[in-house]
Amino acid sequence: MTQDSGEDTKRRLMDAAGEVFSEQGFKSATVRTICRTARANVAAVHYHFGGKDGLYTALLSEAFEAGLRLHPPDMGLPAGAPAEERLFAFIHSFLLRMLGEGRSTWCGKLMAREMLETTHALDHMVEQHILPLSVHLRGIVAEILGGGAQTDDPATRLCAMSIAGQCQHVFRSKPIIDRLAPDLRFDEAGIRSLAEHITRFSLCALKHYAHSAEKPTRP
Amino acid sequence: MTQDSGEDTKRRLMDAAGEVFSEQGFKSATVRTICRTARANVAAVHYHFGGKDGLYTALLSEAFEAGLRLHPPDMGLPAGAPAEERLFAFIHSFLLRMLGEGRSTWCGKLMAREMLETTHALDHMVEQHILPLSVHLRGIVAEILGGGAQTDDPATRLCAMSIAGQCQHVFRSKPIIDRLAPDLRFDEAGIRSLAEHITRFSLCALKHYAHSAEKPTRP
Amino acid sequence: MTQDSGEDTKRRLMDAAGEVFSEQGFKSATVRTICRTARANVAAVHYHFGGKDGLYTALLSEAFEAGLRLHPPDMGLPAGAPAEERLFAFIHSFLLRMLGEGRSTWCGKLMAREMLETTHALDHMVEQHILPLSVHLRGIVAEILGGGAQTDDPATRLCAMSIAGQCQHVFRSKPIIDRLAPDLRFDEAGIRSLAEHITRFSLCALKHYAHSAEKPTRP
Amino acid sequence: MTQDSGEDTKRRLMDAAGEVFSEQGFKSATVRTICRTARANVAAVHYHFGGKDGLYTALLSEAFEAGLRLHPPDMGLPAGAPAEERLFAFIHSFLLRMLGEGRSTWCGKLMAREMLETTHALDHMVEQHILPLSVHLRGIVAEILGGGAQTDDPATRLCAMSIAGQCQHVFRSKPIIDRLAPDLRFDEAGIRSLAEHITRFSLCALKHYAHSAEKPTRP
DNA sequence: TATGAATGAGCCTTCATTCAT
DNA sequence: AATGAATGAAGGCTCATTCAT
Numbered sequence: 001m002t003q004d005s006g007e008d009t010k011r012r013l014m015d016a017a018g019e020v021f022s023e024q025g026f027k028s029a030t031v032r033t034i035c036r037t038a039r040a041n042v043a044a045v046h047y048h049f050g051g052k053d054g055l056y057t058a059l060l061s062e063a064f065e066a067g068l069r070l071h072p073p074d075m076g077l078p079a080g081a082p083a084e085e086r087l088f089a090f091i092h093s094f095l096l097r098m099l100g101e102g103r104s105t106w107c108g109k110l111m112a113r114e115m116l117e118t119t120h121a122l123d124h125m126v127e128q129h130i131l132p133l134s135v136h137l138r139g140i141v142a143e144i145l146g147g148g149a150q151t152d153d154p155a156t157r158l159c160a161m162s163i164a165g166q167c168q169h170v171f172r173s174k175p176i177i178d179r180l181a182p183d184l185r186f187d188e189a190g191i192r193s194l195a196e197h198i199t200r201f202s203l204c205a206l207k208h209y210a211h212s213a214e215k216p217t218r219p
Numbered sequence: 220m221t222q223d224s225g226e227d228t229k230r231r232l233m234d235a236a237g238e239v240f241s242e243q244g245f246k247s248a249t250v251r252t253i254c255r256t257a258r259a260n261v262a263a264v265h266y267h268f269g270g271k272d273g274l275y276t277a278l279l280s281e282a283f284e285a286g287l288r289l290h291p292p293d294m295g296l297p298a299g300a301p302a303e304e305r306l307f308a309f310i311h312s313f314l315l316r317m318l319g320e321g322r323s324t325w326c327g328k329l330m331a332r333e334m335l336e337t338t339h340a341l342d343h344m345v346e347q348h349i350l351p352l353s354v355h356l357r358g359i360v361a362e363i364l365g366g367g368a369q370t371d372d373p374a375t376r377l378c379a380m381s382i383a384g385q386c387q388h389v390f391r392s393k394p395i396i397d398r399l400a401p402d403l404r405f406d407e408a409g410i411r412s413l414a415e416h417i418t419r420f421s422l423c424a425l426k427h428y429a430h431s432a433e434k435p436t437r438p
Numbered sequence: 439m440t441q442d443s444g445e446d447t448k449r450r451l452m453d454a455a456g457e458v459f460s461e462q463g464f465k466s467a468t469v470r471t472i473c474r475t476a477r478a479n480v481a482a483v484h485y486h487f488g489g490k491d492g493l494y495t496a497l498l499s500e501a502f503e504a505g506l507r508l509h510p511p512d513m514g515l516p517a518g519a520p521a522e523e524r525l526f527a528f529i530h531s532f533l534l535r536m537l538g539e540g541r542s543t544w545c546g547k548l549m550a551r552e553m554l555e556t557t558h559a560l561d562h563m564v565e566q567h568i569l570p571l572s573v574h575l576r577g578i579v580a581e582i583l584g585g586g587a588q589t590d591d592p593a594t595r596l597c598a599m600s601i602a603g604q605c606q607h608v609f610r611s612k613p614i615i616d617r618l619a620p621d622l623r624f625d626e627a628g629i630r631s632l633a634e635h636i637t638r639f640s641l642c643a644l645k646h647y648a649h650s651a652e653k654p655t656r657p
Numbered sequence: 658m659t660q661d662s663g664e665d666t667k668r669r670l671m672d673a674a675g676e677v678f679s680e681q682g683f684k685s686a687t688v689r690t691i692c693r694t695a696r697a698n699v700a701a702v703h704y705h706f707g708g709k710d711g712l713y714t715a716l717l718s719e720a721f722e723a724g725l726r727l728h729p730p731d732m733g734l735p736a737g738a739p740a741e742e743r744l745f746a747f748i749h750s751f752l753l754r755m756l757g758e759g760r761s762t763w764c765g766k767l768m769a770r771e772m773l774e775t776t777h778a779l780d781h782m783v784e785q786h787i788l789p790l791s792v793h794l795r796g797i798v799a800e801i802l803g804g805g806a807q808t809d810d811p812a813t814r815l816c817a818m819s820i821a822g823q824c825q826h827v828f829r830s831k832p833i834i835d836r837l838a839p840d841l842r843f844d845e846a847g848i849r850s851l852a853e854h855i856t857r858f859s860l861c862a863l864k865h866y867a868h869s870a871e872k873p874t875r876p
Numbered sequence: 877t878a879t880g881a882a883t884g885a886g887c888c889t890t891c892a893t894t895c896a897t
Numbered sequence: 898a899a900t901g902a903a904t905g906a907a908g909g910c911t912c913a914t915t916c917a918t
Contacts, residue, residue, distance in 0.1 A: 027246045041883050117244045118394050126398045158416045165388025166381045175337050179345045180353055197377045204431050205424035212423050260900050465684045479904050555682045556832050564836045596854045603826025604819045613775050617783045635815045642869050643862035650861050698879050
């Protein structure tokens with residue numbers, strides 16, 4: 001209708017796709033539903049994105065970037081800040097990206113679905129966004145582990161995985177957590193509390209990991 | 220064909236459904252595929268389970284119990300065993316249930332799906348199986364935390380969540396982990412190694428959690 | 439509905455496909471039209487033939503065979519009959535197959551369309567049905583040409599082509615012939631007259647072909 | 658883009674349509690493909706020709722005339738040339754128009770299509786171009802038949818049809834001929850050879866047709 | 877005059893489900 | 898209890914066409 005309706009329709013389609021895909025998953029979501037939500041024609045998706053796949057890929061890319069832009073993993077901290085603070089920033093921003101409100105959470109939901117029904121978009125996503133995040137976290141971890149730990153050491157990798165796992169859990173198991181611990185709130189303060197716990201738990205672990213027994217003691 | 224094919228067909232359908240659903244997801248899986256796998260007629264699913272949904276629900280119920288029966292959370296340890304060993308057993312059995320081979324893993328995949336599209340089956344699942352597991356874990360955690368920590372303390376809950384999160388992560392983010400760390404193997408030895416790391420990481424954390432600062436230090 | 443409705447529906451679909459495909463061509467014809475004509479469900483085509491392609495291939499095969507069964511190229515003549523008579527039989531049956539009435543003419547129409555929009559079904563058709571016909575004709579031609587002419591000689595091939603061309607023309611250019619020579623009738627007697635002309639024309643040519651100048655004289 | 662693109666675009670569209678329509682057929686060819694080939698906008702076809710149909714009709718008209726202009730049926734021979742030479746010229750030019758390269762062949766393909774789905778354009782085409790060609794050929798044929806044969810005699814008509822049929826066959830059954838006789842080439846020399854054969858075959862027939870038995874002998 | 881965007885009808889196909897046997 | 902055939906509702910996609918600029 002308007003002169004810039006070209007980009008406008010594209011925007012509306014992306015927004016609608018974010019809603020629908022993250023709620024129903026790639027397979028379940030239908031192009032028709034997305035277009036109805038976006039008040040656009042069925043053919044618009046194919047015109048602008050080349051098909052359902054194209055729309056999904058474009059969405060995934062954009063969602064990740066939007067999330068990172070809103071809640072960058074260093075949360076504005078200077079690169080020279082102490083590792084402890086940088087770890088907290090990483091964890092806090094992680095939770096905000098996935099538990100916060102608005103379109104920044106699409107990404108988390110979409111990725112969670114991607115874990116169940118992997119599409120070809122995942123490879124690109126890992127290379128482009130997830131690997132850098134992983135390197136970032138492992139840099140912090142290696143510094144805290146100390147003792148000459150490197151970013152690529154197996155121990156560093158495992159510890160980073162333990163931290164990422166804690167972060168993702170509160171999001172991915174939300175339905176269960178809601179039932180087991182109904183008093184946990186996921187508002188701004190609640191998210192901050194969670195971030196503080198995970199940071200504290202992880203710092204304790206990292207600081208003593210190096211001096212702990214390789215295998216659990218068996219007296 | 221055979222005379223006792225009544226119950227037999229039902230059995231074969233469940234097995235096939237486990238395979239197909241957990242590999243392709245609920246929506247992607249087709250009744251035809253399941254029936255072909257089970258060497259049964261297309262209409263058999265509707266005859267025995269009333270439809271695709273019914274089959275899925277029936278499967279979900281059975282899968283959890285089968286998993287717990289195969290890899291009980293104490294792995295046969297006596298109730299009086301040291302908390303460290305019981306923690307390792309809990310973590311190890313957790314991983315085995317989800318990363319192992321065969322029908323014990325169906326449950327994990329199906330539960331992961333349930334996190335995205337909650338059905339009425341979840342409430343029953345939580346009450347019946349997950350809450351007991353949670354209590355079990357929190358018992359161990361409280362004991363290790365020491366200092367009079369109770370099973371219901373917020374700190375205990377959070378720490379238990381951190382442990383469960385680490386366990387679930389290796390399973391739920393498998394597609395990503397496969398890409399980021401292609402050398403990680405999930406055979407028997409690999410699973411054991413993972414369990415050892417998570418136990419070690421968590422023990423370090425638990426043992427020093429009580430004496431750590433509430434908030435990350437800000438020197 | 440009835441017990442043998444399985445084969446019945448298949449039959450009706452083939453009949454409808456013959457009508458629709460031969461009138462509209464492969465691309466233009468729609469599965470819906472065919473199914474409506476056959477009073478069958480849209481999905482029936484995919485159930486019985488695996489798709490539009492499958493139905494088309496099956497139809498083409500069957501139509502050719504039905505035509506040949508109804509009007510065999512020797513028209514019942516003994517193998518030892520004189521070559522002239524066998525040539526007439528070949529030409530006459532050719533015209534009957536394409537200009538006659540009923541389903542035997544589908545094949546001609548379909549093949550005509552195949553010449554314009556070749557589908558993958560053509561290769562099979564050539565190997566299975568057309569090559570044998572070609573060999574048959576060339577056998578007769580070589581015998582009439584005399585002088586030791588072989589079935590595979592270039593001259594034999596060209597002459598056979600000239601004969602086949604005449605036969606096909608009356609069918610393929612029917613709309614034009616109807617306009618240029620409106621008095622030509624294509625009833626039983628008319629077809630016989632045409633066959634007699636083509637046989638006469640071709641016999642004259644074949645009998646003197648060998649002794650004619652290689653190139654048209656240029657005095 | 659350029660100032661004179663008005664007529665220029667129309668030209669390019671016609672050329673592109675000739676290529677695409679004659680290769681893919683009316684239904685298969687898409688407006689988009691044609692416009693892409695012509696480096697024109699999707700809407701250009703509708704602007705200049707009123708739609709896909711209009712473009713096709715316009716093309717059909719032009720193609721026939723272009724073909725006849727390029728390869729006239731007398732191929733420049735004086736009207737007084739011997740009938741044998743004029744027959745060869747007629748046949749040769751016929752083949753060149755349909756088997757040659759470039760835009761002269763569009764006509765043949767489009768006409769072949771018209772035989773299957775007659776449009777209102779055919780009547781005009783017959784009156785304007787085909788009837789004159791028919792008269793031309795029948796004049797030659799009557800002369801060769803001799804014995805006072807007239808242009809309008811049934812025998813003359815039938816023989817002319819036999820000749821036209823041979824010419825059209827090599828073009829209309831090309832996909833089959835390519836498979837049955839893959840060594841036949843349709844380059845300049847190949848086309849000349851074919852014209853020589855058809856002329857020779859037809860001359861043999863015409864010269865003895867009058868004295869042959871009405872019906873094939875039955876000894 | 878020419879264009880990029882938008883439209884809606886229609887196509888082939890797939891699927892869960894039901895029916896008659 | 899079990900089967901093969903049939904059904905109808907979508908689903909993704911393509912296409913000719915139109916619209917606003």
